[in-house]
Amino acid sequence: MxxxxxxxxxxxxxxxxxxxxxxxxxxxxxxxxxxPGKSTLRTVPHxxxxxxxxxxxxxxxxxxxxxxxxxxxxxxxxxxxxxxxYEIVRRMRAGIxxxxxxxxxxxxxEVSMPGGCAIGVRPVDLxxxxxxxxxxxxxxxxxYIIAEAPNGLKGKNIFMGGPFGSTVLGTANVLxxxxxxxxxxVIESAACEPExxxxxxxxxxxxxxxxxxxxxxLIIEGVKELQPTEFEVIPDRIEAGTFMVAAAITASELxxxxxxxxxxxxxxxxxxxIGITIERKDNGCIVxxxxxxxxxxxxTQPYPGFPTDLQAQFMALLSLxxxxxxxxxKVFPDRFMHVAELNRMAANLRKEGPAVIVxxxxxxxxxxxxxxxxxxxxxxxxxxLAAEGTTIVSRVxxxxxxxxxxxxxxxxxxxxxxxxxx
Ligand code: EPZ
Numbered sequence: 001m002x003x004x005x006x007x008x009x010x011x012x013x014x015x016x017x018x019x020x021x022x023x024x025x026x027x028x029x030x031x032x033x034x035x036p037g038k039s040t041l042r043t044v045p046h047x048x049x050x051x052x053x054x055x056x057x058x059x060x061x062x063x064x065x066x067x068x069x070x071x072x073x074x075x076x077x078x079x080x081x082x083x084x085x086y087e088i089v090r091r092m093r094a095g096i097x098x099x100x101x102x103x104x105x106x107x108x109x110e111v112s113m114p115g116g117c118a119i120g121v122r123p124v125d126l127x128x129x130x131x132x133x134x135x136x137x138x139x140x141x142x143x144y145i146i147a148e149a150p151n152g153l154k155g156k157n158i159f160m161g162g163p164f165g166s167t168v169l170g171t172a173n174v175l176x177x178x179x180x181x182x183x184x185x186v187i188e189s190a191a192c193e194p195e196x197x198x199x200x201x202x203x204x205x206x207x208x209x210x211x212x213x214x215x216x217x218l219i220i221e222g223v224k225e226l227q228p229t230e231f232e233v234i235p236d237r238i239e240a241g242t243f244m245v246a247a248a249i250t251a252s253e254l255x256x257x258x259x260x261x262x263x264x265x266x267x268x269x270x271x272x273x274i275g276i277t278i279e280r281k282d283n284g285c286i287v288x289x290x291x292x293x294x295x296x297x298x299x300t301q302p303y304p305g306f307p308t309d310l311q312a313q314f315m316a317l318l319s320l321x322x323x324x325x326x327x328x329x330k331v332f333p334d335r336f337m338h339v340a341e342l343n344r345m346a347a348n349l350r351k352e353g354p355a356v357i358v359x360x361x362x363x364x365x366x367x368x369x370x371x372x373x374x375x376x377x378x379x380x381x382x383x384x385l386a387a388e389g390t391t392i393v394s395r396v397x398x399x400x401x402x403x404x405x406x407x408x409x410x411x412x413x414x415x416x417x418x419x420x421x422x
Contacts, residue, residue: 006384007416015255024195032074033101037228084111100173120334130174153181161189253288295323312379319347321360337372
């Protein structure tokens, strides 16, 4: 149960290199199930979610090693226990994305239902519907999803859109299953996130036949088998966005290396409307604050819209704007656990249904606050960098799920964060 002591306000300067993407790594690790043999994944970050995913794959029968150079090798020659245990899936919902690959590889899969989540109700009905369309028989038993396709899966046209638009991991599950299905599958309203494009490119490198990558219409010609491969995971655009906000909220200039602005257009657009300059430099960019933080309105949407995984961080930033902003959460309408905690730091936030009215204040004041989920905890750390005094953030394990030793990345830039184990 680590906590952070964060001194503020600070100014940051220097350069930071963005790590590989957590949300691309997780489904790509699951994809190794589809190709019996040894796959090697590069630039996979060192995060607790990645370790949990590793445990999940090992439990199925895979052999995993983390090479000295950081590569992850997954040997999926043997899958002798196609069961995703509750004890592991409850700790990381993304564990659900072994369902499609296991079903396609083994003709049968048992995966625990993922359970509750701090950011809202997160059903998996679209995952199950998509796999049933491919011919799987699915029933629930004792909290487990039992999926069977003894004669294999069969390609079909599938609409994957839901009440909040496309589903990222739902698309990943059905896409992976369709690669080994007989015939052609068309996924309509597929998620277009760069992480899904990265997964599809990895599958094609394994021998899959996927077209329409990056678009809402994916066309998959099923193949008999896939081969293991070597593949590089894309940079983490959510981590990059978090460091951009770190520069903005501390009135600093930072050089971000290894970040792809083309995958962050909605984020860059909002930062520029707030008065932050973003200039391309080498394989990244320079982020600098110019003058006052201007208010702006943000509505989260599936990609290429504004990412819900940066909503909390931008709320912390806009709490210091010269005026009122409105933030509408259209992907996870209840994703506001950070509001009360930021208000404890003298922000002036009022929740109205799926929206929050952010009335800008002159300054934030340090306070003891509690992290509730991964991105909310990032927002509290960012607020702590700008707040007057020492902010104490508890339940830091949330942030370790998605940011690799964040204090060791921020302190060399001028932050003063101490991690304390209690
Ligand atoms: C992925 O979750 C990410 N996780 C989330 O990031 C991210 O917030 C989310 O996509 C949206 O961008 C990973 O990639 C590991 P969804 P996922 O299915 O796939 C509803 C982080 O902070 N829905 O796209 O689980 C759902 O309830 C995490 O790194 C259904 O109704 O999200 C939500 O309202 C948090 N039925 C919306 O769709 C379904 O079967 C989008 O969810 C599936 C989803």
